[in-house]
Amino acid sequence: MKPRILLAALLSLSLAHAGWSTALAAAPSSAKTAKTSAAKPVVKKAVAKTAPVKKKAVATKATKATKKVAVKRAAPLVDESADLELDARGFPVLRSAAFYVANQQTGEVLLERNGAAVVPIASITKLMTAMVVLEAGQSLSEEITINNEDLDQLKGTGSRLVLGTRLSREALLQLALMSSENRAASALGRNYPGGIQGFVAAMNIKARLLGMSDTRFHDSSGLNPANVSSPRDLARLVTASASYPLIREFSTTHERHIEVAGRMLRFGNTNSLVKNPDWEISVSKTGYISEAGRCLVMQAWMHRQPVVIVLMDSVGRYTRTADAQRVRKWLDVQATERVAVASKARPG
Numbered sequence: 610m611k612p613r614i615l616l617a618a619l620l621s622l623s624l625a626h627a628g629w630s631t632a633l634a635a636a637p638s639s640a641k642t643a644k645t646s647a648a649k650p651v652v653k654k655a656v657a658k659t660a661p662v663k664k665k666a667v668a669t670k671a672t673k674a675t676k677k678v679a680v681k682r683a684a685p686l687v688d689e690s691a692d693l694e695l696d697a698r699g700f701p702v703l704r705s706a707a708f709y710v711a712n713q714q715t716g717e718v719l720l721e722r723n724g725a726a727v728v729p730i731a732s733i734t735k736l737m738t739a740m741v742v743l744e745a746g747q748s749l750s751e752e753i754t755i756n757n758e759d760l761d762q763l764k765g766t767g768s769r770l771v772l773g774t775r776l777s778r779e780a781l782l783q784l785a786l787m788s789s790e791n792r793a794a795s796a797l798g799r800n801y802p803g804g805i806q807g808f809v810a811a812m813n814i815k816a817r818l819l820g821m822s823d824t825r826f827h828d829s830s831g832l833n834p835a836n837v838s839s840p841r842d843l844a845r846l847v848t849a850s851a852s853y854p855l856i857r858e859f860s861t862t863h864e865r866h867i868e869v870a871g872r873m874l875r876f877g878n879t880n881s882l883v884k885n886p887d888w889e890i891s892v893s894k895t896g897y898i899s900e901a902g903r904c905l906v907m908q909a910w911m912h913r914q915p916v917v918i919v920l921m922d923s924v925g926r927y928t929r930t931a932d933a934q935r936v937r938k939w940l941d942v943q944a945t946e947r948v949a950v951a952s953k954a955r956p957g
Contacts, residue, residue: 614659691934693942701939703932706902706922709840710936713848713908713915720936725842727823729920731896733843733906734831736850736860739786740795741811743853744779749779759795760807763832763899771870780867783859788876790894791830796831805829834900838921843906849916851892851908860893868878880905882930888937891915895929905929911937912944 694702700720707723718724755774761767770776770784770792781797784790801808805828812826823839824846838846850856864877879895882888889910896904902922909916918936918949923929 614678640890643819654852662682666837680893691931691938693935695939700843701935703935704923704928705920705932706924707840707842707919708921708932709919710862711917713851713917714813715914721747721840725823726921727837727839728833729798729834729898729901730836730838730843730921731898731904732791732831733838733846733894733904734826734829734836735764735785735789735794736846736856736892736906737812737826738794738797738808738829739782739856739859740850740853741801741808741815741853742782744815745811746800747778747801749777752776752780753778753781753796753800755792755796758799759792759829761791762834766791766832769869769874769876776867777935782855783862783865784867784876785830786859786894787865787878788858789879790876791832794830795828816846818850821845825949831896832898834898841922843919844917844923847892847894847906847908847919850894851915859889861890861927863956869892870937879928880907882907882933903929906935907933909937910931913942 625657631633696702702719703722705722707721707726709718709724709727710720711718713767732834752775755770755772755776757772759770760772768791770790775783776784778797778800779792781793784793785797795805798805798808801811801846808829809826812829813824816824816826821838821842823837823842825835825837828835828837848858861883862878864875866873866875868874878884878893880890880893883893890907891910892906894906902924903926904922905918905920907918909918916936918933920929924934
């Protein structure tokens, strides 16, 4: 009996071992299937619990997209990259929210969008600041000291004109126009007869005299978003500015080295186009605050005629420059077509 019992036990053990081996051989596939089928609800649950992580991932994607756009917008630093695209009417497609382009000599409006819109004008303000300073007849050689009143308490912008810097009125005027120095513009207004209040009053009076009915000034730098105007009004401002030799000179100077706090500092022009040999610019001014976007106004000579260009609220750092390039290219095309038509019209 004992040998039979032992034999039966061995046989049962052998069969059990074979069964476990078969089960283990099939286990990876079954476990994988089970894991896969179970993973779906787990993932959904994880996503639900970690919504902020998903939001962060979206933000990362947006950042990457922004970087791509930024790279694309950076291209207009090179002239050829400002591609000329025409709309159904044959006008150039510009990226600025509002613009006004006119032949100053004939008064013909060449391009316009939202020309009557009243918008913040940022540092375009400094053209009016310069006119009021020059018309006051104050000594340009008089030295003015940068003090606490010139600090930007509104936007918190910085400046290399440290407190205690002493510069001539002429140097401050050039820095305000060329490099858009806010402290320079503030000091100019503050040292006007009647102080800053008298200066702002003079700015608004000058605007009325120029027929700028959409325009209001509240400071001399343009940091205050309450400084507003329309593209049409700004075309008048640019035209008037062009009659001042110093404004023409200072607003188009490429750079200037000035001693500040014992160091020679380089100040450059905020409009890169003034250095471009393809452009003949007589008056230039850029502007930027968040409420205004990036702005650019110019008087430029094209085909021997003065053209006033006003570009407001351009999205992206380089869009205003690229839009100016598009305007010039479009005018070149128009001039070429006019010459071709005139040639065909001549009797053979």
